[in-house]
Every structure is written in structure tokens, then in C-alpha cells.
Amino acid sequence: MENSILQLFPAQYRPFWKRTAMEQEHIQEIRLRIDRPVVLHMKGREVFLTSQGEFVDSPLYARSVDRKELEELLEHICHYSPYAFEEELRRGFVTVAGGHRVGVAGQAVLEADGTIRNIKNISFLNIRVSHQLKGVADKVLPRIYQNGVLKSALIISPPGCGKTTLLRDLVRQISDGNSFCRGMTVGVVDERSELAGSFLGRPQNDIGMRTDVLDGCPKEKGMLLLLRSMSPQVIAIDELGSDGELKALRQAAACGCKILATIHGEDRRDVERR
Numbered sequence: 001m002e003n004s005i006l007q008l009f010p011a012q013y014r015p016f017w018k019r020t021a022m023e024q025e026h027i028q029e030i031r032l033r034i035d036r037p038v039v040l041h042m043k044g045r046e047v048f049l050t051s052q053g054e055f056v057d058s059p060l061y062a063r064s065v066d067r068k069e070l071e072e073l074l075e076h077i078c079h080y081s082p083y084a085f086e087e088e089l090r091r092g093f094v095t096v097a098g099g100h101r102v103g104v105a106g107q108a109v110l111e112a113d114g115t116i117r118n119i120k121n122i123s124f125l126n127i128r129v130s131h132q133l134k135g136v137a138d139k140v141l142p143r144i145y146q147n148g149v150l151k152s153a154l155i156i157s158p159p160g161c162g163k164t165t166l167l168r169d170l171v172r173q174i175s176d177g178n179s180f181c182r183g184m185t186v187g188v189v190d191e192r193s194e195l196a197g198s199f200l201g202r203p204q205n206d207i208g209m210r211t212d213v214l215d216g217c218p219k220e221k222g223m224l225l226l227l228r229s230m231s232p233q234v235i236a237i238d239e240l241g242s243d244g245e246l247k248a249l250r251q252a253a254a255c256g257c258k259i260l261a262t263i264h265g266e267d268r269r270d271v272e273r274r
Contacts, residue, residue, distance in 0.1 A: 005030075005129060008096060010076045013069065016053040023055075028160075030127040034070055037062030067123070074122060077102055090118050091216070099130035099197020099204035130197050132205045136162070137169035144170075145180040150234065152259040156271055163262040164238050168195050168205060170260055171236050175208020184258075186211040187232030189222035195238050220244040223252050236260040 006014055006021040020027065020040065029041040037059045040047040047055045048062035056062065077094055078085040088094045093103045106122035144153045153170075157163040177183035190196045190213055196203035198215040207213070212230045214222045219237045223245075226232055235252050237245070240263045249259055265271040 004098070005100060005127065007098070008073070008077060008100065008102070008127065010072050013073070016049075016063075019053045019055070020049070024129060025131070027129050028131075029129065030125075032065050032070055032073070032125040032127070034067050034123040035064055037064055070123070070125060074102075074104070074125065086118060088216075089122075090116055092119070093192065095193035095197060095199055097199045097204065099132075099193075099199070101128045101130070101193060101197070102126070103128065128194075130205065131165060132168065133165055134169060134172070134206070136166055137173055140166065140170065141173060141178060141180060148181050150174065150181060150184065150258050152253070153261075154240075154271075155260075155262040156265045156268060157262070158266060159264060164194055167236060167238060167260060167262050168207060171195065171211060171234075172206055172208045174234060174260075175210040183208070183210050184233040185231070186234045186236055187223075187226035187230050187257075188213045188236045189217060189219045189226060190215045190238070191217060191219050191222065192238070195236065220248045223248040227252055227255055227257070232257060234258045234260060238262050239264065 004021055005024050006017060009017050020030070023042065027040055027042045031039040038049045040049070047057065048059050050056055050061055051063045075082065077096055082089070085094055089104060093101050095101050103126035104119055104122045105124040106119050108119055109117045111117045144151050155163045155167060171186050171188060174184055175186045186208060188195050188207065188211055190198065193215055196207050196213045196215065197205045198213060201215060203213055212226065212232065214226055217225065220242065223235055223237065226235060235257050240261045249261070253259060263271055
């Protein structure tokens with residue numbers, strides 16, 4: 001029950017979600033939109049839910065979610081204290097026990113400088129189900145070590161192809177040690193709480209015994225902070241993007257850190273072109 005998605009829902013709705021929870025290992029996302037059918041993304045396809053919580057392929061027989069149910073779900077996720085989660089909601093998501101992440105969308109309230117103060121009238125939720133697949137990096141490990149020395153690595157793939165899952169397992173195996181090298185100190189900058197899946201600062205995923213996590217911090221600032229405070233031998237980040245992040249990576253590399261990073265792209269040429 002500890003990592004079950006069933007815990008995300010208030011008790012009165014759990015009978016409806018029981019069938020979904022039974023298939024948790026195959027589910028990537030649960031999409032909830034007010035007055036629209038519930039949509040599950042699983043095994044590369046869309047699945048809808050009947051009023052009894054059973055799976056169907058057509059939206060014609062699907063159950064919709066009303067505002068009351070969605071608001072009760074959000075209150076439950078925020079432990080009935082949404083103000084305590086105001087900062088996370090402002091960033092657009094809440095990470096919960098088990099490492100699952102709940103994205104939110106609705107009406108943005110802006111500050112005078114254009115930054116987002118908060119999100120109100122939340123009408124859309126995206127529950128991203130956390131999956132830790134230990135061993136998925138086994139075939140990659142031999143390619144990132146040379147004579148027992150770790151090399152920096154950039155993982156390139158389109159969205160939804162498992163690059164975060166692969167990076168997470170690389171971090172775990174490099175941190176704990178493996179047949180190619182003894183364990184190393186790894187610093188993870190987990191800006192969107194996806195790699196470690198931290199809940200109240202505690203990683204919900206196994207990312208290794210020698211790994212330190214900076215959760216919810218912008219990657220550019222987080223890399224430099226970890227360099228100063230935790231002296232990592234390896235720095236890992238997910239979804240490399242901005243010029244500032246590249247600059248921070250160069251500083252980390254200049255300090256002798258090895259880099260593990262992911263980036264969206266079809267292939268190396270696509271990434272170099274952008």
C-alpha cells in the first residue's frame with residue numbers, strides 16, 4: 001500500500017480506482033479533466049474507465065470527473081492543507097509518497113513582473129505514475145566505463161521513451177558500485193522531483209547509498225550549489241536544456257566531475273542542430 005496509487009485517492013473513491021491500482025505497473029499517466037472522461041495511458045495506448053472502474057477502449061462508455069471529485073482529490077493529495085503546498089502548486093506539480101507526481105493546470109494568477117503567483121480554479125490533473133525498473137542500465141554500463149574509469153554520458157531520446165528511468169538506474173548503480181568500478185559520490189539536481197521522487201525531502205526511489213539530492217531546485221543553480229556543498233564526483237540531471245545549464249555543466253566538468261544527463265531529441269544530429 002505504501003507506493004500504491006490507491007493512496008492518492010480519498011477513501012470514498014478507492015473502490016472505483018481499485019481496478020486501476022491493480023494495473024499500476026503498466027500505467028504511465030492518469031489524466032483527469034473536469035467534465036471529461038478519465039484517460040489512462042498504459043502499454044502505449046489510451047484506456048477509459050466505466051462508472052464501475054472497469055477498462056474500456058471507447059470514450060462512449062467512459063465515466064467523467066466533476067469539479068467536486070477533482071477538488072476533493074486535490075485536497076487529499078495536499079493533506080487537506082493546500083497552503084502548505086502553495087509553492088509546489090505554483091510550479092505546476094506536487095510530488096507525493098511513492099514518488100508519483102501530480103501535475104496541475106487551471107487559471108494562472110500572475111505577479112506584476114509576469115511570474116506565476118499561484119494557480120487557482122484547478123481543473124486538470126495529470127498523475128504520472130512512478131516506476132523504478134532496476135537493472136535497465138545493465139547493458140549501458142559497459143559503454144560508460146573505460147578501464148575502470150567512468151566517462152560522462154548524454155542520453156538522447158524522444159519524450160516518453162524511458163530516458164529518466166535509465167538515468168535513475170545508472171545513478172543507483174554508479175552510486176552503489178558495480179562490476180566495473182567501486183561506488184562514487186553522486187549529486188542529483190532533481191528540479192522536477194522525477195529522478196529521486198522526493199517526498200518531504202526524502203527520496204522515494206532507490207538512487208544509491210552515495211547519492212545526495214537537491215530537490216525542486218533549478219538545474220543551473222543546483223549544480224553549482226552541489227559543487228560547493230557536497231563535493232560530488234558525478235553530477236546527474238534530467239532534461240538538459242538552457243544555455244545556463246550548459247554553462248553550469250562546463251563548470252562542473254572543469255572541477256573534475258563526471259556528468260550524466262538526458263536531453264530530448266531524435267538522435268545526436270538533432271541535438272547538435274538545436
